[in-house]
Each structure stands twice: as C-alpha cells, then as structure tokens.
Amino acid sequence: MKHFSSITPKFSLTKTALAVLMILVFGMTLFSQDKSGGNEPANIFYSNSSDGSTSNPVSTSNQPQEQQFTAEKQTLLNQLRTARLNNDLVQASQLRNRLDEIDGLTAYTPVEITNPDNNPIKQKFVTMNTRVPFMQESDFSVSTISTAAIWGVATASSNRTSTIFAATSEYVNGGGDIIKIFVSYNGGSSWVLKYTYNGFNAAVDCRAGEIDIEPIISGNDTIVYCAVGINYNSHAWSTMIVANIGTGVGAGYTWSFGGYNNANVNYYNPKVTSDNTTYTSASYVYMTSSFDSAGTVRYTSRYLLVTSPFTTTPVFTYRQPNAPNGFWWQSNGISSSAYLHQDICYYNNGTVDRIYTVYNHAGTATDKSVFIAWSNDYGVTVGSGNTLSLTEATNILGAVCAANGGTSRTTMAIGYRLQYANEWDYRIQYSAGGGTTTGMFTGQYIEYTGDTTMLISLQAIDLANGRFVTGSARNGGEHYYRSFNGTTLGNPLQTNNITGDVTYGGCRAGYWNSPNPDSCIVVWSPNLGSGAYCSRLICSTVGVEPTGNEVPAEFSLKQNYPNLFNPVTNIKFSIPRSSFVKITVFDITGREVAKLVNENMNAGSYTVDFDASDLATGVYLYRIDADGFTAVKKMMLIK
Secondary structure, eight states, X not given: OOOOOOOOOSOOOOHHHHHHHHHHHHHSOSOOOBOSOOOOOOEXXXXXXXXXXXXXXXXXXXXXXXXXXXXXXHHHHHHHHHHHHTTOHHHHHHHHHHHHHHHTOOOOOOOOOSOGGGOSBSOOXXXXXXXXXXXXXXXXXXXXXXEEEEEXXXXXXXXXXXXXXXXXXXXXXXXXXXXXXXXXXXXXXXXXXXXXXXXXXXXXXXXXXXXXXXXEEETTEEEEEEEEEEEETTEEEEEEEEXXXXXXEEEEEEOOOSSTTSTTEEEEEEXXXXXXXXXXXXXXXXXXXXXXETTTTEEEEEEEEESOTTSSSOOEEEOOTTTTSOSSOEEESOOTTOEEEEEEEEEEOSSOEEEEEEEEEESSTTOOEEEEEEESSTTSOOOGGGEEEEEOSSOEEEEEXXXXXXXXXXOEEEEEEEEETTEEEEEEEEETTOSOXXXXXXXXXXXOBSSOEEEEEEEEOTTOTTEEEEEEEETTSOEEEEEEETTEEOOOEEOOSSOBOSSSOOEEEEEOOXXXXXXXXXXXXXXXXXXXXXXXXXXXXXXXXXOOSSOOSSOEEOOOBSSSBSSEEEEEEEESSOEEEEEEEEETTSOEEEEEEEEEEOSEEXXXXXXXXXSOSEEEEEEEEETTEEEEEEEEEOO
16 A cells, blocks of 8 residues: 655645646646657767866867876875775875875865854854654655755765765744754654754845755764755855764854855855765765856856864865866856756775766756766866766756765766756766766666656665666656666656645655665655655555456446445556556545555556545545546545
C-alpha cells in the first residue's frame, strides 16, 4: 500500500482556486507519458581558451596537454595528500604553506564589514537542541520538518553516519530571515531542530532556492556548512552558516571578496562540498558563488577554500585561477538579467584530489552550453587542458554536478534542464571516468515527458560508484524522485501528496545511509513554500496484489469493498495491457490524501488496500489513470 501521512499546508484556497483545482484533479490525466524522440548525444569539446571566455571557448576535438606541475610541486602535493590521510594536521599545514610560496600566493582571509549598517551579519554566534524516539512506519510516508514559510530546502547525507541532515531558509515578517538545521536519526521518520541562525540584519531576505549544505564528520565532531544566498541593501550576498551539531554552537559569515560591498556587485547561488569522503580531521571544505558585476555585465564563479573546517574559527581563503576573473569560465557583455547557474563537486582517482565545477548562464536566447573546469591543486590553477564545453542543440537552463568521492571512485554526473519545443526536460550526463575527456560522457533523460521540469536536484551516494539520486519538480506541482546507476534509471516516483512548490527550492532528493533496502528520501516544500516535509520509503510498493492470471479485456475500476469501511478497504482494478498506473485518493474538497499506485504495471487484474487510519470520517473519491483511461468512484469512511 502506498500510504501518505496527512499534513496540513500553511495556505488556503479561494473558492475560484478550489474550483480550478477540482477541474485539474478530475478533468485531466495527471501523468504525461514520455514523448517520442531520441537521446541524441551532446557535443563535448576540449577548450584551448587562454582566458575562460564563454563567447570564445576555442573548442577542439583534440585533447590539449593535461595540467602539468613542476617535480617539486607534484612531490609536495603527494606529500600533502599523505599527511592529510594520516590526519597529520601540523605537517599538512606546513606543506600547504610551502605550496603557497611556490605558487606565489598570499592567503586572503575574508574580513567582516566594519560598518554594521551595511553588514548583513549582525550577530555571528547563536546556540541550540536532542533526538526523539524512533517511530516505526510502513510504506511511503511523509514527515514534517518545519511549518514555517520557506525560501528553500536542502538535504545531505554522509558515508560516516546514518544521520540525515536538512536545512531550511525561513521567512520572518518584519525581521531578518533565519536558517535552521535539522537532523533525522531514523531515516527521515522524525526530525530534530539542532541549530537556528538568527544573526541576520532585519532587512535580510533569503533568496528563493539558494541553500546548500555539506556535513563533515571526524570522530565525535559533526559540523554542517550551509551556503545561503541573501538579498540585503539592494543587492545579493553569499553567506556561510557553520553549525556544530554536537554542541549547538554556530556562526555566520559573509562572502567578503571582490567588491562584495558595492551595490553593482552581486554574489549569489552559493554551493558547498567537501572531501570528507576521503579525509577525516584533515578534510577541506570548498565553496563557489556566482558573481556578476552590473557595471560591466560580467559573470563568473568565485571559489573559496576552508582548510581548517573543524576549528572554532575556520579560515576561509579565496583562490582565483583565472585571476582576477574567477575560477575559470567567464561571460562578458551578456544581458544584465542573466542568472549564473554553477555547482561544485569533489572526487579523486586514487592519486589526485580534484575540484570539479560546472557553469551555465541563463538569460541569453541562444545559450546551449554547460562549461566545465577542474583543478588538481586545490584551486590554484586550472589551465586550458582542464576545461570542456558541453553543447546541446537547444537551450540549457541550470547546471548541477555530483561525484561519489572516496579513493578510486571517479564516477560523476552533470545535470541540467534542456529545452524541448516550449517546455523543459531534465537531462543528465554521466561519466564513469571522472568527466575529464570528451568520450567519457553518456547522456540520459531523468524527465522527458510533456510536462515542464521547473527545478532539478542531484546527489551522489557517497562511496557508491555510479549511484545517484535525483529530484525534479514539474510545472503542475508534482515532485518526482528517480534513482540513477550509470546508464540504468529507476522508475520515476511521485513524492508529494499535495501540490508541491516549483519556485522556492521545491524538492531535493537524498538518501538514508543504512542497510534499509528502501533508503530513498526527498525533502520538499508545498506550494508557495508553505512548510518543509520529507517523503520517505518511496521506492517500495506494498499491498498491490494480482488476483488472477487472465488478461482482462478492458480497463476497469471496481467499487471498493467493504463500503462503508473502517479503517481498511480494498480496491480492485484491471488493465488489459502494460501501462503506467496511478490510483489516487482525494477528500471531498479535491485535496489529494493518498497515492495507492504510481508505477508501470503489467496487464492483469489487481487489488490494492487502502488504510484510512489517519483520516477523518467522510466521503472520499478514488481515481485511476492508466494509458488514457480515467475513472472515479466514491467511498465512505465511518469511524
């Protein structure tokens, strides 16, 4: 049985909106079948660009010479890696300093703004909370994380713990917005608020969907780095919230680099990752931020390195291999309304630690590319041998990347939205060899239906070669989870039991690091960001049973039995051919309360149980959608 917990979203419908909802619910098929069309390969080229200009990437099919270091620098990089693997923090610091001398680097540490009226961070340190008892649940349920007004949600897991981490950016009317960090010790069944950051100035508003988290763990220390985009003083800022899950102490920092205090300069869409899959107390944290300068209409990404992330006062340093322009790729003279999508991930091939970035600027009518760059020396250099341009036949919006991390686990993936006619699909490029050569990528669609994909997410399962989880929000408010293993796709599974958000960060796919065979989760928000919830146990199907071996002659939906019922009834249905089947239960107002079936099924006759233990007495409607066939029937719950 597909069972959803009953939740109450923090918004109401007008009578007109309710009527429209009823028409949508009962007047059309909610699932669109895959479009016809091919999985045409993208064009991926090497770049000989000397300055990272996206307008002139100097594309070539011949691989340039890969990044080379002097013998001394390569030896020091190897020694640094060994010191970090041995958790020798003193030697690692000495080797890093020597490398900086060779590279001619002067460490730049961000300095807080001295004028408090122009500083979005009014208070650095705030404190906080404990775990709740385990609550056993069966199949497909929804738990509540927060009931506040949400700007964005994020989730992350770690190979070092079974704890799941989540974060929300929450709206405060008349005051500075707040960041909350939650944990779940039981696979998303319940959530504990561990830290609240309320140190923003009163005029700070978090930016829609711009929140990303990365937990790092060493022994008993668990630190969560949370990257958040905010609006303050008429322009965008990137901030970093750091929380110690054990002590409940944390701090907030602003991205103070490159004219950040200038009204014409914007830092936004920050992303964060780490190499904690490989290292423990000597882990590094990496952060990137989109940067634009309205005065020159210049776009690039900026890169931040944290080499002491477990200390009470972590040191943030900036490295710009395409100095002064940013990490590498840059766009000049494009529309001032463009939005720079970028992301960062970490992987290694057993001998090198590599920082990998993707870059896509939206807002231009002919942008069909994702630009790729990586660094093998912690962001000091990139070089033309370490860049690629990935080009599709139609426009691209957005760019995300993920890698499995850990020694010799070099699988990684890039995701983006791809235009098809007047709507957008979710496309992924997978590389089993680290994504550094043109022949390493295999394209696949995560979502390729008649609906438009509005939001996408991608998370790699730590230390699991080729295994990824994806989330996507469609324009009707449906949220979907889909697993990805190399070139093999799991079934798309809808994960929200009410209309989902498509604006404020919508849905983020995640996982529970446990032996549980159904460890799939999605953290999501309902329409208009009215709360944060977690859908869990979403990959298994319990209670749908075949009732015979004969192939039925037609589609049918039978009356439930018993009817009246309390609290369980069963519903029989038949499909004459293999079809994608959805059976959904609504209350009398048209609100979806349960999804009993949501999957591809073979021809046959079936029965499915509906358990209404969590629902109130009343009339309910159940509906089947299968290959163009639709039928609706009533049933009565009496308690």
